Amino acid sequence: MDNAIELANLCKHYKDFALDNISFSLPMGHVMGFVGQNGAGKTTTIRLMLNMTNRDGGTIKIFGLDNMDDEQKIKQDIGVVFDEIFFVESWKVREVEKALKGFYSKWSSESFAQYAGSFKLPMDKKVSELSRGMKMKLMLTVAMSHDAKLLIFDEPTSGLDPVARDELLKILGTYISDGQRSILFSTHITSDLDKIADYVTLIQNGRIFHSGTKDGLLESYRIVKGDLKYLQSALREKLIGLATDITGFSGLLPTSECKGISVEMVKATPTREEILVFISRDDGIRKQ
Numbered sequence: 001m002d003n004a005i006e007l008a009n010l011c012k013h014y015k016d017f018a019l020d021n022i023s024f025s026l027p028m029g030h031v032m033g034f035v036g037q038n039g040a041g042k043t044t045t046i047r048l049m050l051n052m053t054n055r056d057g058g059t060i061k062i063f064g065l066d067n068m069d070d071e072q073k074i075k076q077d078i079g080v081v082f083d084e085i086f087f088v089e090s091w092k093v094r095e096v097e098k099a100l101k102g103f104y105s106k107w108s109s110e111s112f113a114q115y116a117g118s119f120k121l122p123m124d125k126k127v128s129e130l131s132r133g134m135k136m137k138l139m140l141t142v143a144m145s146h147d148a149k150l151l152i153f154d155e156p157t158s159g160l161d162p163v164a165r166d167e168l169l170k171i172l173g174t175y176i177s178d179g180q181r182s183i184l185f186s187t188h189i190t191s192d193l194d195k196i197a198d199y200v201t202l203i204q205n206g207r208i209f210h211s212g213t214k215d216g217l218l219e220s221y222r223i224v225k226g227d228l229k230y231l232q233s234a235l236r237e238k239l240i241g242l243a244t245d246i247t248g249f250s251g252l253l254p255t256s257e258c259k260g261i262s263v264e265m266v267k268a269t270p271t272r273e274e275i276l277v278f279i280s281r282d283d284g285i286r287k288q
Ligand SMILES: Nc1ncnc2c1ncn2[C@@H]1O[C@H](COP(=O)(O)OP(=O)(O)OP(=O)(O)O)[C@@H](O)[C@H]1O
Pocket: 014, 015, 016, 017, 036, 037, 038, 039, 040, 041, 042, 043, 044, 045
């Protein structure tokens, strides 16, 4: 299967943070949720993909092409939505359309009018006068108006109210229904994943914690709970996001490591939300 995105051993070092050998792939025609806590490295990874930041190592392929060598060609087929708007603040919505259409060979003014209409975007308001949710909708409208084969969204739903969020997910579902278009979107909202994602990539402190199918993620981990007397050092070191109180302990364990553990302990299938909570309170460093 062809991949829309292929990252291999991607590295980026900042003073206090490093993206450490990030590798994952998004097969063409699918939707991937990119999930991780604040500061985990989602935006940095997305900026590297879009060649907005230089990488320190590794490779990035979009539609099988190198993201730097073939940047101009690739960008014709990508639609981007960021958590902050990147259009000139004094432009009116209709001027955004006029200014951008010359940049894209497959731009459709009809699609722009249609999506702007369904989002109820006021054509004569300036970008600076739009609410946060409206700005998000404007970026989405632009992203979908040039027939992009890949949509890359950094928290597209964060500024939207629940009705608009639901509406957006439906529009995205229709957008990708021909099976040729793909979406990568970062989010904190795990219910968005349930509705639309086929794949989930979890990033923890600059490292990939898990990347695979949405259901595979739930199969790969178990929540282990038990009385403190069962918390031996070998188990303690393996548990992800270990929490203890007077009633006992709980932590996350790869399913493959659950075989040998005592029947006295409870092993439960986690929700995606619970997995996120466990990895959020873990530094990602395991003792070997
Ligand atoms: N230009 C920069 N210079 C130095 N450090 C940076 C720079 N950009 C990002 N970082 C650091 O990289 C880390 C990851 O940031 P990033 O924005 O990728 O996280 P994120 O997963 O998108 O978080 P959030 O959910 O809050 O948007 C943070 O510690 C941040 O301070």
